[in-house]
Amino acid sequence: xxxxxxxxxxxxxxxxxxxxxxxxxxxxxxxxxxxxxxxxxxxxxxxxxxxxxxxxxxxxxxxxxxxxxxxxxxxxxxxxxxxxxxxxxxxxxxxxxxxxxxxxxxxxxxxxxxxxxxxxxxxxxxxxxxxxxxxxxxxxxxxxxxxxxxxxxxxxxxxxxxxxxxxxxxxxxxxxxxxxxxxxxxxxxxxxxxxxxxxxxxxxxxxxxxxxxxxxxxxxxxxxxxxxxxxxxxxxxxxxxxxxxxxxxxxxxxxxxxxxxxxxxxxxxxxxxxxxxxxxxxxxxxxxxxxxxxxxxxxxxxxxxxxxxxxxxxxxxxxxxxxxxxxxxxxxxxxxxxxxxxxxxxxxxxxxxxxxxxx
Amino acid sequence: xxxxxxxxxxxxxxxxxxxxxxxxxxxxxxxxxxxxxxxxxxxxxxxxxxxxxxxxxxxxxxxxxxxxxxxxxxxxxxxxxxxxxxxxxxxxxxxxxxxxxxxxxxxxxxxxxxxxxxxxxxxxxxxxxxxxxxxxxxxxxxxxxxxxxxxxxxxxxxxxxxxxxxxxxxxxxxxxxxxxxxxxxxxxxxxxxxxxxxxxxxxxxxxxxxxxxxxxxxxxxxxxxxxxxxxxxxxxxxxxxxxxxxxxxxxxxxxx
Numbered sequence: 001x002x003x004x005x006x007x008x009x010x011x012x013x014x015x016x017x018x019x020x021x022x023x024x025x026x027x028x029x030x031x032x033x034x035x036x037x038x039x040x041x042x043x044x045x046x047x048x049x050x051x052x053x054x055x056x057x058x059x060x061x062x063x064x065x066x067x068x069x070x071x072x073x074x075x076x077x078x079x080x081x082x083x084x085x086x087x088x089x090x091x092x093x094x095x096x097x098x099x100x101x102x103x104x105x106x107x108x109x110x111x112x113x114x115x116x117x118x119x120x121x122x123x124x125x126x127x128x129x130x131x132x133x134x135x136x137x138x139x140x141x142x143x144x145x146x147x148x149x150x151x152x153x154x155x156x157x158x159x160x161x162x163x164x165x166x167x168x169x170x171x172x173x174x175x176x177x178x179x180x181x182x183x184x185x186x187x188x189x190x191x192x193x194x195x196x197x198x199x200x201x202x203x204x205x206x207x208x209x210x211x212x213x214x215x216x217x218x219x220x221x222x223x224x225x226x227x228x229x230x231x232x233x234x235x236x237x238x239x240x241x242x243x244x245x246x247x248x249x250x251x252x253x254x255x256x257x258x259x260x261x262x263x264x265x266x267x268x269x270x271x272x273x274x275x276x277x278x279x280x281x282x283x284x285x286x287x288x289x290x291x292x293x294x295x296x297x298x299x300x301x302x303x304x305x306x307x308x309x310x311x312x313x314x315x316x317x318x319x320x321x322x323x324x325x326x327x328x329x330x331x332x333x334x335x336x337x338x339x340x341x342x343x344x345x346x347x348x349x350x351x352x353x354x355x356x357x358x359x
Numbered sequence: 360x361x362x363x364x365x366x367x368x369x370x371x372x373x374x375x376x377x378x379x380x381x382x383x384x385x386x387x388x389x390x391x392x393x394x395x396x397x398x399x400x401x402x403x404x405x406x407x408x409x410x411x412x413x414x415x416x417x418x419x420x421x422x423x424x425x426x427x428x429x430x431x432x433x434x435x436x437x438x439x440x441x442x443x444x445x446x447x448x449x450x451x452x453x454x455x456x457x458x459x460x461x462x463x464x465x466x467x468x469x470x471x472x473x474x475x476x477x478x479x480x481x482x483x484x485x486x487x488x489x490x491x492x493x494x495x496x497x498x499x500x501x502x503x504x505x506x507x508x509x510x511x512x513x514x515x516x517x518x519x520x521x522x523x524x525x526x527x528x529x530x531x532x533x534x535x536x537x538x539x540x541x542x543x544x545x546x547x548x549x550x551x552x553x554x555x556x557x558x559x560x561x562x563x564x565x566x567x568x569x570x571x572x573x574x575x576x577x578x579x580x581x582x583x584x585x586x587x588x589x590x591x592x593x594x595x596x597x598x599x600x601x602x603x604x605x606x607x608x609x610x611x612x613x614x615x
Contacts, residue, residue, distance in 0.1 A: 024450055052449045057475035061442040064435065064472070068415070068443030071433045074450045094436050204431035204447065206410045206454055215425045217416075217434035 004181040009149035009171060012182050013079065013105055014039035016153035017051075021188040022103075023074035024052040026065035028084060031117040032173040033107035036079040049190050059084040063091030063104075070100035071216035073200025075157055075191070079105035081173075082123050083114060085131070092166060093132030097218035097229065099236075101160035103153065104138070105169045107176035110314075110341035118341025119173030121263060124318035127170045128291045135230055137237045139167040139244065140291040142262040146180035148289075154185050161199070163240055170291060172314060174264035174343065246289035247298055251277070255284030257357050258302055259349070260323050261312040262288050269312055271346035272353065281358060291319070299326045308332040308357040312349055315339060332357065376400035378409060382426045387494075389589025391579030392421055394546040395488060398556045399459070400428045402563060412455040413447050415440040417469075419461035420494040420581075438469020441476035444483045448566075455563055457484040462503040463493050466528040470502075473528070480537030480571035484562035487529070487574060490581040491600065498584035502526040505603055510584070525603055529576045533610035539571035541610040545578045547593040551606075570612065578604045 007015070013036050017025060027037045037055060045051035052069075056062035062078045069076035080088060085106045095102060108123045110116035125131075127140050139159045141152045149171060156167040197205050207213045220226040250270055252258055257276075259269040266287035276283040286302065288295045303309070308331045311320035320335040327333050336352035338344045378400040386392045403412050409430055416424040418437035425432035435443045440458035448456040465473050465487050476483065492510055493499040499512040503525050507516040517525075533541040540562060544555040555577060562573035578600050580592035587595060608614075 024446060026446060052446075054445070054449065056442070057471055060439070061445075061472050061475065064439035064442035065446035067435070067439070068433060068446035069450050071443070072413075072447055072450055074446075076446065076450070090436055091439070204413045204433055205451070206413065207429065207431045208410050213429055214431045215434070216432070217425065219422065219434055 002183050004183060006179055006181055008035055008177055008179050009146045009175045010035035011039045012146050012150040013153055015184050016150040017077060018043060018045045018049055019185045019187050020154040020157060021190040022051055022077055023190055024069045024076040026054050026056050026062040026078050028056050028059045028062050030081045030084045032109055032177050033079050033081045059087035063088040066102050067091050067095050070095060070102040071204050073196045073203025073205060077103035081107050081109045082111050085123060089132035093134055094218045095166050096136035098216050099164040101164050102166050103156045103160060104166055107171045107173055109173050116341040119343060120314050120341060121172050122315040127168055137292050139165055139240060140170050142170050142289060142291050143175055144263050144266050146182045149175060150182050150184055163236055172263045241293040244290060245293045245295050247295035248287045248289060250285040252284035252286060252302060254282050256282040256307045258284045258286050258306050258309050259312055260286050260309055265312055265314060268346050269349060272349035275346060275350050294322050296326045299323060303327045303330040306331060310334045310336060310353050310357055313337045376404060378404050378429045380427055380429050385423055387583045389582045391546050391577060392488060395577050396427050398559055402559045406563060408455050415444045415458045417460040417464040419464045421459050421461060424459050438464050439472055441472040445476050445481045448481060448483050455566055457486060459486045462489045462501045466502040466526050477532050477572045478535045478537045482566045482569050483572060484566050485574045487576045488579045489576055490579040492581045492584040494581045494584045505599060529574060529609055532574050537571050538574060538610060539565050539612045540573040542608045543576045543578060543604055543606050545606055
């Protein structure tokens with residue numbers, strides 16, 4: 001029988017980080033994700049796996065510690081919530097340009113500004129479209145369960161190292177705070193120094209006589225060189241779009257209407273779908289698991305046979321722009337959302353579906 | 360006597376440091392950075408730690424420091440070098456890790472990272488070139504610009520009512536329990552160069568001995584930014600900078 005544990009999503013992140021052989025965590029407390037660092041401090045992985053856990057003086061320092069650690073080829077991560085993520089954007093842009101792997105967790109709360117500590121999904125644009133300066137993309141994973149919070153730590157690191165690109169777990173405050181049963185990933189040892197040197201020959205691990213010095217930088221003053229760096233990044237993003245799209249569908253086979261939602265809202269949409277089906281409406285749910293790369297093809301395919309989409313988000317409507325770009329006017333794409341920390345109910349979603357699409 | 364007889368190791372009085380690369384330096388002639396770079400390269404060579412040393416370059420004139428010393432480097436965002444160095448050292452405790460920063464980087468935009476790395480007693484060396492001006496961006500006011508000193512953003516001279524006072528950041532860092540060695544040096548004369556080199560070596564040694572953070576400030580010139588000849592800059596530094604930033608050890612826990 002599997003070993004189920006009951007814990008919060010934030011706690012699952014911490015356990016999974018140790019178990020997948022992470023080398024370092026650097027963070028700064030902010031609600032609603034402080035349990036990530038609290039759990040790590042409680043588990044004291046430096047005594048067991050040797051993982052470094054450090055409370056930084058700010059989110060700016062924390063992401064730059066991640067930059068330093070990632071530059072050494074180490075498996076390093078940070079976590080924060082929306083206002084803290086704004087502070088991290090500088091570092092994320094540098095890390096993306098320097099093509100370093102790392103894992104960033106954002107447990108979103110309501111904004112803008114200091115906002116609220118209640119859940120939100122209003123950092124979609126920031127996470128998926130850039131956030132910091134310059135043309136770059138993060139690999140963005142959107143968990144909807146505590147199990148996925150645990151599973152996406154290992155997946156996030158794997159994708160980050162595969163593409164030498166920062167990966168992000170974009171969770172909402174609900175997934176971070178709620179308790180559910182979870183099966184934690186098995187223990188994987190941290191890589192040895194030799195394994196790090198082999199896997200990351202570009203890392204600042206000390207210049208041995210058999211190689212040239214390694215320089216981690218995001219600076220290229222010559223325009224041609226900088227354009228080539230950008231072209232290389234763009235080619236990598238196209239490759240990620242080709243290989244790494246992840247999504248989940250429920251009852252989309254016979255659906256007339258499809259609800260598109262990510263994170264915990266997708267689960268509320270499933271409830272709304274069940275209620276709609278009880279009333280005789282053929283409704284399905286599509287849940288993007290990767291927000292970048294966005295599941296363009298499955299949505300495009302569905303747009304050929306459904307009567308319309310309703311995108312539901314805890315925001316003023318951000319992902320809906322990508323759904324509309326994908327559907328490109330083939331059928332109506334409507335939006336329903338709540339903001340500022342309000343979580344929409346299944347009844348509200350069903351009512352919006354009827355009002356905006358079924359009529 | 361032929362030329363060949365003269366080019367003889369026994370007659371060698373000066374040479375390029377072995378770890379300095381062949382890249383032409385972008386620093387202005389007369390700038391202190393070149394001398395400080397060479398001293399760091401010499402110390403790394405003499406300690407035989409090329410394979411164990413990781414440098415963190417700043418944003419500012421020394422942004423290309425990584426082009427000149429043949430070791431592994433990371434180039435930080437403006438002011439964030441101590442944060443990078445913190446992680447590099449904690450994740451690779453057997454490495455010698457140093458930051459190389461200017462006054463704007465260390466004492467303005469990176470003040471928080473500097474103070475907190477020092478306060479945690481990170482086992483790193485911080486090399487701090489203080490020339491009282493932003494050289495790279497064309498000579499604007501720095502946190503360490505002297506009272507009355509003219510720059511592009513205080514053309515009438517630094518007015519303390521408007522701009523506050525020259526920040527004696529090393530004095531502040533010496534107050535922190537995490538620092539083990541804070542010293543102020545200069546590199547305008549042979550005698551001062553010899554002392555500065557000793558300070559660099561001591562900072563490296565402290566970092567591996569686990570004593571805490573070492574900070575070596577180099578009171579420096581920026582003849583381009585100051586709009587003076589290198590010779591006049593050195594004189595101006597001695598007459599104007601040294602009274603505000605006096606040379607010598609501000610803290611050495613070994614001597615307690």
